Amino acid sequence: MQWKGVLALALAAPSSALVRFHCSQLVTERLDPLVQPGSIPSTHVHQIVGGNSFNASMEPGVYDMPAESTCTSCQFSDDFSNYWTAVLYFRAQNGSYKRVPQLGNNQFTSANGGLTIYYMQDAIYEPEQKSNVTAFKPGFRMFIGDVYARTLEQAARYRQLTYTCLDTFVTRSPELIAFPQRKCKEGIMTSLRFPTCWDGKNLDSPDHMAHMSYPETGTFESAGPCPSTHPVRTAQVMYEVVWDTKPFNNLEWPADGSNPFVWSFGDATGYANHADYVFGWKGDSLQRVMDSPCHFKTNCAEYGHKMQSIAEMNKCTQKPVVDEDIDGWLPVLPGGFQAEYAPN
Ligand SMILES: *[C@@H]1O[C@H](CO)[C@@H](O)[C@H](O)[C@H]1NC(C)=O
Numbered sequence: 624m625q626w627k628g629v630l631a632l633a634l635a636a637p638s639s640a641l642v643r644f645h646c647s648q649l650v651t652e653r654l655d656p657l658v659q660p661g662s663i664p665s666t667h668v669h670q671i672v673g674g675n676s677f678n679a680s681m682e683p684g685v686y687d688m689p690a691e692s693t694c695t696s697c698q699f700s701d702d703f704s705n706y707w708t709a710v711l712y713f714r715a716q717n718g719s720y721k722r723v724p725q726l727g728n729n730q731f732t733s734a735n736g737g738l739t740i741y742y743m744q745d746a747i748y749e750p751e752q753k754s755n756v757t758a759f760k761p762g763f764r765m766f767i768g769d770v771y772a773r774t775l776e777q778a779a780r781y782r783q784l785t786y787t788c789l790d791t792f793v794t795r796s797p798e799l800i801a802f803p804q805r806k807c808k809e810g811i812m813t814s815l816r817f818p819t820c821w822d823g824k825n826l827d828s829p830d831h832m833a834h835m836s837y838p839e840t841g842t843f844e845s846a847g848p849c850p851s852t853h854p855v856r857t858a859q860v861m862y863e864v865v866w867d868t869k870p871f872n873n874l875e876w877p878a879d880g881s882n883p884f885v886w887s888f889g890d891a892t893g894y895a896n897h898a899d900y901v902f903g904w905k906g907d908s909l910q911r912v913m914d915s916p917c918h919f920k921t922n923c924a925e926y927g928h929k930m931q932s933i934a935e936m937n938k939c940t941q942k943p944v945v946d947e948d949i950d951g952w953l954p955v956l957p958g959g960f961q962a963e964y965a966p967n
């Protein structure tokens with residue numbers, strides 16, 4: 624199996640990368656090549672970052688993302704992957720919706736929206752990462768979360784998809800499973816962590832999740848072994864998305880005190896938080912990053928990894944192929960969704 628070759632390489636090098644970097648907004652529109660390939664439009668609005676070869680089909684194993692891309696909105700210039708999530712809308716008292724924009728995260732404030740990405744080997748934020756991980760391969764993709772979850776019980780299957788109410792721009796706890804039920808002074812951050820154990824065979828699976836698993840002991844943070852069904856340890860991929868809810872704090876909120884934020888597919892509970900990943904790093908560049916002692920993004924260039932400036936990232940954008948208003952005050956969410964609250 625091919626991954627064994629990659630693993631051998633990984634074992635030959637000292638291993639200590641923990642990278643945290645930003646990707647600016649590539650495009651925001653109704654496309655979803657992972658869950659609804661070929662559909663123009665897909666059912667709900669997403670915000671997408673990464674390589675500009677992103678399109679509605681991206682046939683796995685055939686579509687060469689680094690070769691088809693001419694730029695990436697990510698700081699690592701060899702990363703032509705696509706990373707995306709649904710988008711948030713604010714629901715006004717009169718029932719109209721307005722899209723909540725994103726902000727560049729802490730340390731990336733000049734970025735145009737987008738999201739921050741981590742690839743971690745160990746569940747500590749220390750420079751010294753002792754574990755070894757196997758990088759994903761071309762054609763690899765995954766999904767985490769449940770678009771249909773509307774209860775805590777349904778959401779509990781996905782252990783690390785959370786919301787943080789930003790009292791300051793750098794508030795990082797507590798992490799909540801549902802939408803915060805109060806006004807958050809500096810916005811809302813979503814943190815989305817993918818499972819870290821791969822079956823070593825399948826680049827994808829029908830639900831886009833079964834080829835991946837959490838460690839035997841629960842979450843990545845518990846540092847347990849991978850189950851025998853999914854023996855290959857991968858990096859923890861995590862997204863942080865900062866939603867600029869500040870402008871909506873001055874508008875009228877629901878009189879019953881309920882949260883006015885709604886995902887683009889109608890979930891008003893927050894339990895259906897989910898994320899999509901389509902791997903597209905050039906050649907073995909991700910494995911080389913993970914095998915070098917590169918911490919956050921600050922010293923990665925020293926180890927020969929190609930980095931670009933935030934100004935350059937911001938230039939890599941796509942024109943939406945789906946022509947519709949997603950930003951005005953809208954009577955229904957794009958695709959026809961209305962806010963859905965928890966079942967009684
Ligand atoms: C990771 O690889 C390095 C270099 O080969 C090795 O020294 C180390 O023991 C490995 N770590 C683990 C946890 O396997």
Ligand SMILES: *[C@@H]1O[C@H](CO)[C@@H](O)[C@H](O)[C@H]1NC(C)=O
Pocket residue numbers: 661678679680681691
């Ligand atoms: C995606 O891009 C590929 C390569 O350029 C092209 O063959 C394909 O038709 C595109 N698909 C869509 C739906 O735009």
Ligand SMILES: *[C@@H]1O[C@H](CO)[C@@H](O)[C@H](O)[C@H]1NC(C)=O
Pocket residue numbers: 715716717718719874875952
């Ligand atoms: C609904 O409320 C928003 C926020 O106050 C306002 O900007 C918008 O014009 C209103 N829409 C309608 C149709 O009244």
